[in-house]
Every structure is written in C-alpha cells, then in structure tokens.
Amino acid sequence: MRESNQSMISDFTLMGLFSHSGPHLVLFSLVAIIFTMGLLGNAVLLFLIHTDSRLHTPMYFLLSQLSLLDVGFPLVTIPKMAADFLQGEGSISVGGCAAQMFFLMLMGVSEGVLLSLMSYDRYVAVCHPLHYPVLMRRQVCLLMVGTSWLSGVLVASIQTSITLHFPYCASHTVDHFFCELPALLKLSCADTSAYELSLSISGVLILLLPLSLITTSYSHVLRAVLHMHSAEARHKAFTTCSSHITVVGLFYGAAMFMYMVPGTYHSPQQDNVVSLFYSLVTPMLNPLIYSLRNREVRMALVKVLGRTGFRSEMTCWRILHCSQDPPLQLRPVSFAVHVVQGVL
Template identity: 55%
Template sequence: MENRNTTAYFILLGLFSHTRAHQFLFVVVLTIFFTSLLGNALMLLLIHQDHRLHTPMYFLLSQLSLMDVMLASTTVPKMAVGYFTSNQFISLTGCGLQIFFFVSLAGGECFLLAAMSYDRYVAVCHPLRYPILMSWQLCLRMTLGSWSLGVVDGIMQAVSTLSFPYCSTREIDHFFCEAPTLLRLACADTFVFEYVMYTCCVLMILIPFFFILTSYSLILAAVLHMRSTETLRKAFATCSSHLVVVGLFYGAAIFIYMRPKSYRSASHDKVVSAFYTVFTPMLNPLIYSLRNREVKGALRKKLPACCGISTS
C-alpha cells in the first residue's frame, strides 16, 4: 500500500505478440477494422444523400453506424500504433478518455438497439399507425436519450475508475483501458464501485436486452399469424439475423461487466473485448442495412455516379 504509483501513465501489454501466428491474427483484426470503417461510412453516406432513406428506421441505422465507427476507432488505432512502434505507454488522461468514449458508445448502442427493435415492432405489427407511433419527434428523443445515457455512464465510470490509487505495477494486461481490467491494479477496496458498476450494467445492458427480446417475440408472434409463406420466411430471416447480432453484442458485454471479480481472466477479457469492439461493428451494416432492398437500390444508384459511369 505504501508503494503506490504516482506516475501519470500506464503500459498496455496489448493483444498480440510478434510471433508469426499473432502477426497473422493482427492482420486479420486490421482487415476487419478497415472493413467495418468502410461499411459503416458507406451506410452514413448513403443515408445522408438518398432522400428515400430519410425515415426514422434509417436515421436510427445511421446513428448505429456512427457509434460503431467511433467505437472501433477508440481502441484499434492505439493498439496498432503500440504493435508497430512498441510504444505501449498511455497517459492517465488518455486512459480516462478511452474509458469514457468506450463506455459511452457501448452504453449508447445498447439503448439504440432497443429503439431499433421498437421501430421494427411498430413497422411489422402496426404498419398503418407507424407514422404516429414512430414519429420523427419520438425518434429524435430516443436517439438523444441513447447518446445521453451512454455519456452519463461513461463520465461516471471514467472519473470513478481513475480516482483510485494505483500500485507500483503500471502494466495493464489489455489492448486498451477498460474499467474492470484497470481495477485489478487498484491499491484500494473497489467493492463499492464494483457493486455500483454492476447495478449500472443491469440498467444499461439487461433492461434494453429484455426490451429487445420482447419486441422481437411480439414480431414473431404476429408473423406466425400471416398466411404468406414468403413473408414468414423473410421475417424469420430478418429477426434471426438481428437477434444474432444483438446476442453477440450483449453476450460479450455481460461477460465482461457482470462477472464477479474472482472469475475474471485477463486473456479471456481481451479476446471477448476484441470481439465486440471490432467484429460486431463490422456485422452491423451487413445485417441491419446492406441487405435491405432500399439500401441496395441506393447503392446501385450511387456506384455508377462515383465511378463516372452513365446510366442513361
């Protein structure tokens, strides 16, 4: 307890070593990262420029793409710089900013996915009342609420985590600053903070997750009463793909933030964190957006213009 760390920096041990196998995995992660940036940036561009996509559903999808771009950019560039330059140092301020942006974006995405599930529920179960039940005013409120709740949680976790005294060990066995990993270095009793963080996770993760499950359960119940086999098939395909992405994102978040401290493993945490900070953002535009008929039409319309090809 006397030998506390007074130096305002930490050392990120990273995700990969310089072995041949890890070099291959590093290239894979970078490829997924750039694919995610390209896919989400393409979605933002299409939704912004095509007036047919100016609807509440696609506005929510654009916010999801924006969150995914920012979420991946919060962690991967720093990891890549550390791997290439062997400069694995991160300042106390930089560590706090990583925690803030990561928690804010991940928490905001939890609520945004719940808002998107409500949008799909209204579209399938109450199509005639969609303009009323899913008005632009409600859409903007849900979006602003998702961002605001995420930012509040991010501020709380960043400030609380960095307020603890840290021991002489400055090495963080992770590729970015994540609150549960950083708490292992604290020289103080973190029980109260972990309890509060657990409570926040119940509110930020489990409540939206159960709301999403309820929405899709009602959608599937409504679809089962439809007589069209083609409509039933498309609805099942859409709902199942959406639920797969939701399950991956929420499952990883629950694994990281809602396990007791005694059951945590640094190596497992790094792999799971890499999964839902890099891999899931790549899946979202593929599952939610690029498979839609309207998005495909907008893409076919924009590609010839970008390549200088005349469609006349």
C-alpha cells in the same frame, strides 16, 4: 497518502493482443482487415442515408446513429493497439487512458440503448403499421437518439470519474489491449470490491433493461410473422430476425460478461477475446446485417455508382439480385408483409 499515490502515476502500459511471432502476425492482419471493412461499411451506409432522400425514414435515421457509433467504437481502440504493435511499446498517458474509458463506455451504453429503441421501431412497423407515422414521427426519433447519447454520456462520466479516483500505487501494466474499466480496477491498491459489486448491480439496469425491451419487441414481431400467409415472407422474416438477434446477442453477451460477471471469474485472455467482439466484430457485422442487405440500400448504392461513372450492367445486376428474393412487385403479400420485408 491517496494524493501522493495518485501523483506517482505518469503512464500506464498496455499489454496488447499480439506478439511478433508468425501466427500473431496473421491474426494482426486479420484484425486490420476487419477494422477496415467495418469502417468502410459503416461510412458507406452513413453516406447513402445522408444523400438518398428515399432513406430519410425513421428506421434509417436510427441506423445512421448505429453506424456512427460503430465508426467510433473501433477508432478508439484499434489504431492505438496497431501503433503499439508496430512500435513495440504500449505506453498510454493517464489522460489517454481516461479518454479511452470514457468514449468506449459512452458508445457502449449508447449503442445498447439504441439497439433496444431500434427493436421498438421494428415492433411498431410490423405490429402497428397504420400508426407508424405517428408513433415514429421525427420528434420521437430525435428523442430516442438524444436519450441514447445522453445515457451514454451520463454513465461514462460517472464511471470514469469514480475509476480514476482510486489510487494506483502498484503496477501500472494493464493486462488488456486498451483501457477498460474492469482491467484498470485490478491495478488499484485500494479495496474496490464494493465498487465492483455496485458495477455488477448497475449492469442489470444498464444492460438487462434494454435487453428485456429487445426480447419483448422481437417476441411480438415473431408472433406477427407467424400469422402471415406467405411462406416466403415468413422465411425471410425469420432469417432476418435471427441475424439481428445474433448481433444483439454478441454485443450484449460480451458486455454482460465484462461488466456483470465479477473479475475473479474470468481471465485477462478471456477479457481480450470478449472485448474484440463488441469493439471490432459487432461494428463490422452491423452494416451487413442491418442495412446493406436491404433492397433500398442496394438501390441507393447503384444510384451513387451510376453518378460516379463506375456502374456497369453486371455491377447493377449483382447488387440488385445478390439475394434470392424475387422482385418486390411480384410478391403476392399483404401490406404487413411489405412492412416486415422493408423494416427487417
């Protein structure tokens, strides 16, 4: 019976986010702008890290992996959603649905693990700066990145194969704008309650363990910042840490809502909004908060613009002095403060 039910599946139908009414057209345009900004910001950051030797450090190596994930995240969902909106239909094959689930879960788990490892990098840089070259040597960085990608592949393979193993003999209309695991489980004609419970339990390991590492790392960072003598450095560090924690909160909060809260406690409309945060908004914010505000990245950007002939005196001044920070050489701060300002 199960084989016959599964053989009936030809395509799924995605409901999409927007209708063709006026307000929805404005929202669609806004999503398109955010999508473009996110891709452009992450692509520029990847290019700068690759081309500028001054950015060949452990921190920027990890940031390059984050940007790579943030390029892939919206590419898996937004182009398909936009094409369905423009064509007026939302069909997707079983293979396409499986691919969306797999790559989204791969990148989501990998990003969650990577964010926790990046918080450890900041902890080492601020609390143990003299041991940083040893604790964050190249082999350790490669191990970190490999762990994040491998954990994503492992979780995505298991969850996708289990989800597609269930029979889908009822409606094939997915009340979502992409194939996400919780939305697909609602269509199964089998009892998925045990699997949903195990999914919530596994979410504790997949989400809460990295989040606990992030919380611990930033607690130590903030404690170290409180002992700094420069009020300016403390203010800068607190502002930057709060920005980092905001992005982490958006990503983890949305993921925990989707994968740890049982589906009966949230509506499809809520799922759509929450999914936009970690599949579109967070990838757009990450390059702005994590890197493009850093002085080293701004200097690398000026260098690239100078090579291509697009730099002017005003452009250089705006990029280097867009923040309120005084020049680094005029700051009477300790070595630890320099590390905090460089890392954060």
